[in-house]
Amino acid sequence: MPHRFECSPALWFRVPLRAVTLVVVALGLYVIAPALGEAATRDRAIAGLAVVVLFAAASSVVTAAVADSYAEIEGDTLLVRFEGMFFAAYPLRDITMVQRIDPRRRWRHSLGLSTDWHERLVLSHGGELVEIQFRRPQPARLLRRTVPVRRLWIAVSEPDAFIEALNRAARWSEPAAA
Numbered sequence: 001m002p003h004r005f006e007c008s009p010a011l012w013f014r015v016p017l018r019a020v021t022l023v024v025v026a027l028g029l030y031v032i033a034p035a036l037g038e039a040a041t042r043d044r045a046i047a048g049l050a051v052v053v054l055f056a057a058a059s060s061v062v063t064a065a066v067a068d069s070y071a072e073i074e075g076d077t078l079l080v081r082f083e084g085m086f087f088a089a090y091p092l093r094d095i096t097m098v099q100r101i102d103p104r105r106r107w108r109h110s111l112g113l114s115t116d117w118h119e120r121l122v123l124s125h126g127g128e129l130v131e132i133q134f135r136r137p138q139p140a141r142l143l144r145r146t147v148p149v150r151r152l153w154i155a156v157s158e159p160d161a162f163i164e165a166l167n168r169a170a171r172w173s174e175p176a177a178a
Contacts, residue, residue, distance in 0.1 A: 003165045005156040007069035007082065008127030021059040028052035069125065071154055071162065073169050078132070080154065082113055082123040088140050090132075090152070092170045097133040098163050101153065115140075115147050124155035130162055 029052065035045035065084030072079040078090040114122045121140050122129070130153070137148030156162045 002072050002074040004070055004072045005158060005162045007123065008125045008155045008157050017059055017063055021056055025052055025056050069123070071156055073165055080123065086113060086123070086142070090134065090138050094135045094138065095132055095166065095170045096135050098166045099131050100159055100163065101129050101131045115142060117147055119148060119150040120153065121147060121149045122153040124153065127155040127157065128159045129153045129155050130159050132166070
């Protein structure tokens with residue numbers, strides 16, 4: 001049975017995006033509504049209305065993509081999905097260490113996906129970070145580049161439960177056979 005851990009909620013992004021969307025849609029409708037009644041400007045008003053509706057739809061898609069962020073332990077694999085644009089599967093047998101970390105310059109690692117392009121990948125919407133270290137570099141595809149990930153930092157809502165589940169599932173934490 002898979003164990004799923006949601007990433008920390010991106011309230012710093014979702015709440016302002018929803019507020020901006022509501023304000024733009026309300027102002028757009030306020031400005032466009034009088035023009036819908038006049039025959040001379042009806043085409044322009046309908047085009048403006050279409051732009052407002054498309055903006056609202058696009059912001060809904062972005063909000064849904066940001067909410068689609070989790071880490072899941074399924075069988076002998078750690079599946080990671082972040083913001084609907086990043087997905088990776090890591091074998092649990094390659095994990096050498098899992099620990100909670102407190103990076104300095106926290107603000108730098110708490111806003112979305114970041115990397116140093118050499119060995120570290122950070123997936124965070126804020127919250128406490130868990131570091132996962134791998135025995136050998138694991139490929140992670142970002143844009144058109146592949147990053148050799150040795151350290152994955154991820155912020156999940158329940159870091160202690162995530163660490164415990166990884167420790168139970170990872171091969172390195174099992175006692176040696178006698």
